[in-house]
Amino acid sequence: MQVAPNMSDSPAAIAVSHLVKNYAGVTAVSNISFSVAQGEILGFLGPNGAGKSTTMRILTGFLPATAGTVEICGHSVATETAAVKRLIGYMPENNPLPEDMRVSEYLYYRGRLKEMSRRQLGPRIDELLELCDLKRVRHRIIGKLSKGFRQRIGIAEAILAEPPVIIMDEPTIGLDPHQILIVRDLIARLRGRMTVIISSHILPEIEMTCDRVLIINQGRVVAAGEPAALKRELLGHARYEVEVMAESADLAAVIATIEPSLEITAETTPDATGFRTFELSTHHESDFSEDLLRALASDERFRLRALSRANPTLEDVFLAATKRSWDVIDRAAPKPATAPPQP
Amino acid sequence: MRHFLTILGHEVRMLLVSPSTYIAAVTFLAFMGFIFAGILAEYSTTPQENSPAVAFFELFWVPVIFMVPLLTMKSISEERRLGTLETLLTTPVSTGEVVLGKYGAAYLLYLSLWAGTGGLFYILHRFTRDTFLLDLGPLLGGYLFIAVSGLLFVAVGMLASSLSRNQAVAGILGVVALFGLIIGTHLLGGLTTVNLEVFAPLKAGLEYAHVFQHLDDFSRGIVDTRQVLFYVSGAGLTLVLSVLGLEVKLLHS
Numbered sequence: 388m389q390v391a392p393n394m395s396d397s398p399a400a401i402a403v404s405h406l407v408k409n410y411a412g413v414t415a416v417s418n419i420s421f422s423v424a425q426g427e428i429l430g431f432l433g434p435n436g437a438g439k440s441t442t443m444r445i446l447t448g449f450l451p452a453t454a455g456t457v458e459i460c461g462h463s464v465a466t467e468t469a470a471v472k473r474l475i476g477y478m479p480e481n482n483p484l485p486e487d488m489r490v491s492e493y494l495y496y497r498g499r500l501k502e503m504s505r506r507q508l509g510p511r512i513d514e515l516l517e518l519c520d521l522k523r524v525r526h527r528i529i530g531k532l533s534k535g536f537r538q539r540i541g542i543a544e545a546i547l548a549e550p551p552v553i554i555m556d557e558p559t560i561g562l563d564p565h566q567i568l569i570v571r572d573l574i575a576r577l578r579g580r581m582t583v584i585i586s587s588h589i590l591p592e593i594e595m596t597c598d599r600v601l602i603i604n605q606g607r608v609v610a611a612g613e614p615a616a617l618k619r620e621l622l623g624h625a626r627y628e629v630e631v632m633a634e635s636a637d638l639a640a641v642i643a644t645i646e647p648s649l650e651i652t653a654e655t656t657p658d659a660t661g662f663r664t665f666e667l668s669t670h671h672e673s674d675f676s677e678d679l680l681r682a683l684a685s686d687e688r689f690r691l692r693a694l695s696r697a698n699p700t701l702e703d704v705f706l707a708a709t710k711r712s713w714d715v716i717d718r719a720a721p722k723p724a725t726a727p728p729q730p
Numbered sequence: 731m732r733h734f735l736t737i738l739g740h741e742v743r744m745l746l747v748s749p750s751t752y753i754a755a756v757t758f759l760a761f762m763g764f765i766f767a768g769i770l771a772e773y774s775t776t777p778q779e780n781s782p783a784v785a786f787f788e789l790f791w792v793p794v795i796f797m798v799p800l801l802t803m804k805s806i807s808e809e810r811r812l813g814t815l816e817t818l819l820t821t822p823v824s825t826g827e828v829v830l831g832k833y834g835a836a837y838l839l840y841l842s843l844w845a846g847t848g849g850l851f852y853i854l855h856r857f858t859r860d861t862f863l864l865d866l867g868p869l870l871g872g873y874l875f876i877a878v879s880g881l882l883f884v885a886v887g888m889l890a891s892s893l894s895r896n897q898a899v900a901g902i903l904g905v906v907a908l909f910g911l912i913i914g915t916h917l918l919g920g921l922t923t924v925n926l927e928v929f930a931p932l933k934a935g936l937e938y939a940h941v942f943q944h945l946d947d948f949s950r951g952i953v954d955t956r957q958v959l960f961y962v963s964g965a966g967l968t969l970v971l972s973v974l975g976l977e978v979k980l981l982h983s
Contacts, residue, residue: 477820
């Protein structure tokens with residue numbers, strides 16, 4: 388087989404630059420730029436209404452963008468829509484399926500629409516039914532299947548024609564833990580072969596499956612990078628949780644002697660027994676658990692009940708990033724009111 | 731256009747397995763049977779000039795106005811409401827192919843429903859063996875008219891379906907549009923005001939689009955290419971508008 392000459396410098400599978408989408412005066416997506424390398428799995432995070440689904444729809448060519456460019460494997464979505472549609476597998480939000488078709492029938496119909504030959508389709512459908520654990524229901528009517536099955540039909544449909552780019556809008560929504568495991572394995576198997584974009588609210592899911600995460604809020608990218616790097620960037624290096632009976636001023640003084648950068652970031656009100664939970668954080672990488680334990684236990688003023696080093700999850704990153712972006716947006720908002728600086 | 735056949739095949743299949751198709755067919759045939767029986771009762775009491783086929787096809791507008799919107803209202807509205815239009819249009823399929831495929835299926839169903847009424851004439855022939863009652867000319871002319879005019883009527887139903895995601899709204903729009911097209915032109919043409927010289931172009935237009943006149947001509951065996959062109963070009967234009975309507979809705983969805 389002849390390899391196309393531009394394969395050697397391998398253009399990004401998805402390249403989005405300065406994407407803007409307005410709906411009747413409302414800006415759903417405002418100046419988003421990112422790119423996804425071939426074979427990469429990108430997690431797309433954001434609160435409801437952040438513009439995730441809109442961005443995904445623009446990537447598929449279903450919605451036109453107001454401004455900016457989107458390229459899928461080097462093809463512009465705006466000018467080469469037909470070519471782009473051959474390169475993507477898309478599973479929309481809420482996964483709409485025809486109610487009155489049988490599972491295998493539906494996959495066959497979709498395969499024909501995706502220009503697969505009849506001879507190819509039979510074995511491919513068998514393979515997918517096996518892969519997505521749908522064999523038992525292949526002759527059942529889709530409208531009568533449970534959410535878990537429907538969700539997996541949507542996923543099977545998206546990867547049916549083995550397109551180089553897969554876009555899935557909340558593929559694991561409504562699945563039980565066992566089914567989530569199956570879907571996670573399924574997506575992991577695509578790694579390296581296909582470029583995948585997944586949006587999800589189940590953050591541990593994204594953390595486990597995705598190579599890179601993109602967090603958007605209010606139509607802007609507020610954080611992007613590998614989950615581990617994001618944690619470092621947004622949350623500091625380490626957090627500790629201490630359950631102790633103490634005054635916060637005393638505690639602050641003691642922890643400052645252990646490591647100057649260690650500070651109290653949150654504290655709760657005392658519970659019935661007088662203990663409070665403090666959250667400490669530091670930018671220093673080494674583990675201070677033992678020092679903390681020793682210092683707090685030996686001091687007469689404190690009664691220590693528990694101490695743990697918290698592992699920040701993507702959830703914390705998500706909350707921090709979206710909160711930060713709200714601050715930025717709030718601060719940015721009054722800007723246009725001020726007079727422009729004189730030259 | 732390679733997807734047209736895929737979509738057409740799929741739509742026809744879905745029609746064949748759907749109970750609503752059979753309910754529609756039974757209701758339609760029962761209704762047409764009643765009309766046919768009424769006509770025959772009339773013929774048995776008083777001698778008539780025309781063959782029963784002429785009288786039968788003169789009432790074609792009753793089923794057309796009510797059946798066509800019922801057949802077409804679901805096609806695009808339902809896909810939009812369920813969201814399956816989104817999955818459909820993210821495959822290498824154009825909106826034109828989707829509209830044409832669905833139109834083709836609805837038109838085939840429309841034709842087969844009317845073909846069912848052929849049974850009424852067969853029964854009449856079987857039991858009377860009267861050549862006057864089964865005059866082939868008006869019968870073939872009537873069916874030809876139904877086939878040609880159906881092109882436009884079903885397209886109007888498709889346009890209504892592409893305009894709203896609510897099936898009921900699409901249905902009512904379809905009924906109103908077909909009523910305006912068939913009965914409205916007839917009533918307008920009958921007004922004396924239209925005879926004024928100022929309205930001469932309007933009068934000419936109304937005469938050109940007078941559906942009952944077309945039926946009359948077809949029943950007499952006159953197949954005027956201008957009339958055929960009216961339906962074919964009308965259907966083409968309406969389908970183009972349906973595609974545009976669908977795309978506009980997508981742009982603003």
